[in-house]
Amino acid sequence: MNRANWFAVSPEGAKAVGVLHHYVVNDTNLPSALVHLVFLRVSQINGCAHCIDIHTRDLLKEGMSVDKLVLIPVWHEAEHLFTDQERAALAWAEEVTRVSETHASDEAYAAALAAFDEKDLVDLTLTIAAMNALNRLGISFRLKPRARS
Numbered sequence: 001m002n003r004a005n006w007f008a009v010s011p012e013g014a015k016a017v018g019v020l021h022h023y024v025v026n027d028t029n030l031p032s033a034l035v036h037l038v039f040l041r042v043s044q045i046n047g048c049a050h051c052i053d054i055h056t057r058d059l060l061k062e063g064m065s066v067d068k069l070v071l072i073p074v075w076h077e078a079e080h081l082f083t084d085q086e087r088a089a090l091a092w093a094e095e096v097t098r099v100s101e102t103h104a105s106d107e108a109y110a111a112a113l114a115a116f117d118e119k120d121l122v123d124l125t126l127t128i129a130a131m132n133a134l135n136r137l138g139i140s141f142r143l144k145p146r147a148r149s
Helices: 011-026 032-046 049-061 072-081 084-097 106-115 118-140
Strands: none
Touching: 011 032, 011 118, 032 049, 032 072, 032 084, 032 118, 049 118, 072 084, 084 106, 084 118, 106 118
């Protein structure tokens, strides 16, 4: 079944989501590669093929090795490939994305705060929230990945 093109049907809504996306990508102190790493991990958890495709390509453009890229879903088992801040961001991304299960525990918050100052942690959480919103739109309206066989 064809689904609505949410960008065309609600340009004001698309613009509002776009403003948040623009802020987290361009106006925070978070490194660009870290933002795309979080975008990818959130998209993997949510199962958004369109966003997984985009942010995999973004991380390759940022210079991430394929070896590291393919191990993001199991980063806990390949911790040596990720910096302390990347591990903290991935853990917080998983905690916040699965908030209905985790309730963003005090322990997880304390661990994230150990790696980020308050402003960066708020911006990281906004990054996670932005991607969760975009994943829900992408999945709901069946946005296709750009990948070709």
